[in-house]
Amino acid sequence: MSVGAPRGLASSGQKPIAEILHPLSATEELLSPGPDVTVTIGGDKEAGLTNGTPVEMSSPASASSLFNRLQLDDDLEADARDPYSSTETRDLFVTVDDPKKHVSTMETYITYRVSTKTTRIEFDLPEYCVRRRYQDFDWLRIKLEDSQPTHLIPPLPEKFVMKGVVDRFSEEFVETRMKALDKFLKRVADHPVLSFNPHLNVFLTAKDLNKRQGLALLSKVGESVRHVAGGYKLRTRPAEFCAMGEYLDTFSQKLGTIDRIAQRILKEQSEYLTELREYGTVYSSWAGSEEELRRPLEGVAGCVTTCSGALEDLSENMSQDFLPVLREYVLYIESMKNVLRKRDQTQAEYEGRLEAAILRKQDDRTPMPAEVEKCQDKAECFNADLKADWDRWQSNKRQDFKQLLTGMADKNINYYDKCQAAWESLITLLQDKQTEDKTSETN
Amino acid sequence: MMADSGSSEEIAVIGNTDLISDESENNLINTMVERETALLRKMEINVTEAEKRSGKNTVNMQETYTVYLIETRLYNRPAETVPEGGTPAVPDTLWRRYSEFELLRTYLLVTYPYIIIPPLPEKRAEFVWHKLSADNLDPDFVERRRVGLENFLLRVASHPVLSNDKIFFRFLTEEKGWREAVLETGFQDKVDSRLKSLSAMFRVKNPDKRFTALKQYSDELNTVISHLLRVRARVADRLYGVYKVHGNYGRVFSEWSAIEKEMGDGLQSAGHHMDTYAASIDDILEEEEHYADQVKEYLFYTDAVRSVCRKHELSQYDLEMAAQDLAYKKQQKEELATGIVRVFSLKGMTSKLFGQESQEQREIRLAALEQSIQEGEETVKEKNAECQEFVRTAWEDIERFKEQKDKDLREALISYAVVQISMCKKGIQVWSNAKECFSKM
Numbered sequence: 001m002s003v004g005a006p007r008g009l010a011s012s013g014q015k016p017i018a019e020i021l022h023p024l025s026a027t028e029e030l031l032s033p034g035p036d037v038t039v040t041i042g043g044d045k046e047a048g049l050t051n052g053t054p055v056e057m058s059s060p061a062s063a064s065s066l067f068n069r070l071q072l073d074d075d076l077e078a079d080a081r082d083p084y085s086s087t088e089t090r091d092l093f094v095t096v097d098d099p100k101k102h103v104s105t106m107e108t109y110i111t112y113r114v115s116t117k118t119t120r121i122e123f124d125l126p127e128y129c130v131r132r133r134y135q136d137f138d139w140l141r142i143k144l145e146d147s148q149p150t151h152l153i154p155p156l157p158e159k160f161v162m163k164g165v166v167d168r169f170s171e172e173f174v175e176t177r178m179k180a181l182d183k184f185l186k187r188v189a190d191h192p193v194l195s196f197n198p199h200l201n202v203f204l205t206a207k208d209l210n211k212r213q214g215l216a217l218l219s220k221v222g223e224s225v226r227h228v229a230g231g232y233k234l235r236t237r238p239a240e241f242c243a244m245g246e247y248l249d250t251f252s253q254k255l256g257t258i259d260r261i262a263q264r265i266l267k268e269q270s271e272y273l274t275e276l277r278e279y280g281t282v283y284s285s286w287a288g289s290e291e292e293l294r295r296p297l298e299g300v301a302g303c304v305t306t307c308s309g310a311l312e313d314l315s316e317n318m319s320q321d322f323l324p325v326l327r328e329y330v331l332y333i334e335s336m337k338n339v340l341r342k343r344d345q346t347q348a349e350y351e352g353r354l355e356a357a358i359l360r361k362q363d364d365r366t367p368m369p370a371e372v373e374k375c376q377d378k379a380e381c382f383n384a385d386l387k388a389d390w391d392r393w394q395s396n397k398r399q400d401f402k403q404l405l406t407g408m409a410d411k412n413i414n415y416y417d418k419c420q421a422a423w424e425s426l427i428t429l430l431q432d433k434q435t436e437d438k439t440s441e442t443n
Numbered sequence: 444m445m446a447d448s449g450s451s452e453e454i455a456v457i458g459n460t461d462l463i464s465d466e467s468e469n470n471l472i473n474t475m476v477e478r479e480t481a482l483l484r485k486m487e488i489n490v491t492e493a494e495k496r497s498g499k500n501t502v503n504m505q506e507t508y509t510v511y512l513i514e515t516r517l518y519n520r521p522a523e524t525v526p527e528g529g530t531p532a533v534p535d536t537l538w539r540r541y542s543e544f545e546l547l548r549t550y551l552l553v554t555y556p557y558i559i560i561p562p563l564p565e566k567r568a569e570f571v572w573h574k575l576s577a578d579n580l581d582p583d584f585v586e587r588r589r590v591g592l593e594n595f596l597l598r599v600a601s602h603p604v605l606s607n608d609k610i611f612f613r614f615l616t617e618e619k620g621w622r623e624a625v626l627e628t629g630f631q632d633k634v635d636s637r638l639k640s641l642s643a644m645f646r647v648k649n650p651d652k653r654f655t656a657l658k659q660y661s662d663e664l665n666t667v668i669s670h671l672l673r674v675r676a677r678v679a680d681r682l683y684g685v686y687k688v689h690g691n692y693g694r695v696f697s698e699w700s701a702i703e704k705e706m707g708d709g710l711q712s713a714g715h716h717m718d719t720y721a722a723s724i725d726d727i728l729e730e731e732e733h734y735a736d737q738v739k740e741y742l743f744y745t746d747a748v749r750s751v752c753r754k755h756e757l758s759q760y761d762l763e764m765a766a767q768d769l770a771y772k773k774q775q776k777e778e779l780a781t782g783i784v785r786v787f788s789l790k791g792m793t794s795k796l797f798g799q800e801s802q803e804q805r806e807i808r809l810a811a812l813e814q815s816i817q818e819g820e821e822t823v824k825e826k827n828a829e830c831q832e833f834v835r836t837a838w839e840d841i842e843r844f845k846e847q848k849d850k851d852l853r854e855a856l857i858s859y860a861v862v863q864i865s866m867c868k869k870g871i872q873v874w875s876n877a878k879e880c881f882s883k884m
């Protein structure tokens with residue numbers, strides 16, 4: 001199934017399938033890349049092959065060095081991630097785009113095109129193109145949560161929107177939602193474990209997902225059953241996971257504050273814009289009753305109008321690009337907290353069973369019952385997965401916020417640039433007139 | 444010393460041409476075009492300080508008021524030469540309060556009715572946006588008023604006619620006794636009470652069309668500038684809000700940085716820049732206030748222009764009344780001479796009823812009328828000359844004023860643009876700094 005000549009990673013050779021570790025094995029040595037890690041060069045401009053976040057492979061130690069290498073590459077390229085910079089580690093590229101409205105007798109909804117390009121053998125074809133709606137993404141997410149309970153699943157944008165408050169079919173809403181779905185899918189595709197999940201495969205390849213919807217309901221029930229069946233209470237959370245929990249709480253709080261500040265700024269800007277518009281018209285009307293001063297006054301009116309336009313752009317950008325990403329991270333944090341809770345449950349179950357077994361033990365020579373050992377494995381595995389996911393999440397978060405805040409600064413700089421240019425050209429105009437007058441006087 | 448006061452060489456103090464740098468903030472942006480008059484050639488005038496005083500007023504009540512220090516320096520005085528290693532001679536100074544300025548202005552208004560008298564800065568703060576206090580004792584308000592009063596004195600001192608006024612000179616140089624001197628001029632008697640009544644409409648049959656147009660322009664200008672100042676105050680208010688809210692970023696970034704490892708430093712520094720950004724609006728709006736003051740001066744000027752127009756109306760009205768009166772008397776004479784009554788009069792009626800008066804009586808009346816007519820003709824000639832003289836001198840000043848207005852307001856607009864550019868540059872600076880911090884996260 002390889003496309004072109006195979007070119008493995010320098011760090012890993014070609015391994016026979018038997019030697020490849022199971023993604024969920026409880027060892028420090030995390031996954032190696034699949035056997036045919038072929039580079040797919042020749043990015044399709046149309047599909048936009050870059051995945052949003054850097055991919056982490058192999059052990060944590062080399063993962064961070066790999067990440068550093070990736071990060072350096074990212075820094076070299078201005079804004080967008082160059083598809084050619086780190087393709088050696090990516091063999092699954094997904095994109096969400098092309099929203100279309102569907103009208104049926106029962107309902108109206110939007111579908112998005114999901115394009116896939118891959119060299120993995122888990123996929124039958126190198127390319128896929130399917131249409132999916134939000135429901136389908138939700139299905140995928142639930143399936144991932146169920147089948148990979150020890151891993152952090154990226155969040156989806158909000159499911160419910162109040163009809164009448166938000167227009168579900170407005171260009172801006174669809175655009176914002178699509179970007180969030182794209183990000184979600186890219187994060188999943190970049191995840192060393194989740195990207196191999198068979199449900200993802202189905203999501204990306206099947207023509208028709210409808211059959212599976214029924215299962216979604218069942219699995220939801222199953223999940224809650226599983227939780228209730230646990231019923232063990234955790235005594236103490238290990239320090240490092242406590243730290244994670246605290247971090248998440250504080251971080252979530254801060255993001256909430258930033259959201260409120262940004263919204264407040266938008267509100268103030270909007271009111272400023274209203275006054276500014278009226279301000280411009282006053283200069284225009286004044287110009288009407290003047291002779292010598294007509295052009296200068298009209299010039300000022302023009303500047304004010306230009307600045308108004310620039311401000312409008314700035315505000316629009318804040319509300320369409322900045323705020324949604326911020327909110328998405330709040331959801332991401334909630335997901336992470338969920339995973340922490342599940343981890344707690346797993347640990348609790350283990351400790352509970354262990355205690356029970358110890359009480360029942362006859363003597364020291366009786367071996368530990370198998371189910372207790374299984375629980376221990378599960379707990380340790382969960383911890384390892386979580387730690388790895390946490391590190392990945394932290395570095396992604398750093399990249400994401402760096403990009404987000406830098407973008408915000410850029411937009412503001414842009415706004416002031418436009419305004420400055422307008423006023424500077426006005427001064428030139430006014431001063432030219434002045435020198436004209438002076439020379440005509442001395443003549 | 445230089446020649447007569449009539450010459451007016453224009454020395455344009457256009458301080459803004461090279462003020463596109465950051466130093467402009469420190470310069471007092473005086474956009475006044477100072478014409479060199481005899482007075483200004485021999486004397487420098489400044490209003491340098493303001494002080495609070497307490498005292499008893501005319502109704503013997505305790506009050507607090509502000510006094511302003513007027514400093515004058517005479518040029519080319521032998522005694523002014525600086526002794527070796529010494530300091531320059533101390534300027535002459537005296538203190539004046541706002542009401543004295545008002546008195547001076549009223550005097551000028553009455554004494555030179557055909558001149559557009561420069562306005563005083565506002566008595567009470569108007570067009571305030573929320574940060575500025577509307578309190579007359581607020582230091583910011585007092586400071587801006589000090590600048591306004593200095594501007595007023597310079598405007599009068601650079602006027603080709605007003606600068607020669609003795610009372611004005613004594614205002615600048617004689618602290619005590621000035622008040623009595625002004626009152627002694629008896630200017631209050633010259634005040635035409637009719638002008639005080641704003642609603643009085645003088646039905647002028649042949650107003651000078653230029654004055655009618657000027658009055659209309661003046662009213663339009665008054666309306667539009669008022670509107671401008673009101674909206675500008677609201678714009679300032681909103682802009683203040685936008686900047687200040689950004690200050691919250693500073694706090695939250697700082698708190699956030701506490702829980703971060705690698706991102707911490709970048710966030711913390713960026714937060715400081717957000718604080719700087721939020722704080723920068725205070726200076727910016729302070730500079731913008733100066734622009735507002737420049738525009739405001741012309742708002743108040745419109746009142747002075749309107750006043751001149753009304754005085755013209757009044758003098759035209761008086762002329763027309765005198766002419767009408769004369770015409771009536773002439774008609775009376777004609778009737779008396781010819782016996783034909785054209786216009787109904789009680790005298791005529793009673794004559795008809797009770798018989799004609801005697802020849803002697805008629806001749807006495809005719810003689811009286813002749814006298815009256817002669818006087819009337821004198822009056823009309825006088826009024827006509829007055830009116831024409833008023834129109835001539837007023838229009839001369841109006842032309843001067845128009846030129847001054849165009850130059851000053853263009854300068855004001857340039858200085859406004861300069862302030863805006865400075866604001867943009869500061870904004871770019873701060874956000875660039877923040878961006879650098881973010882990129883180092």
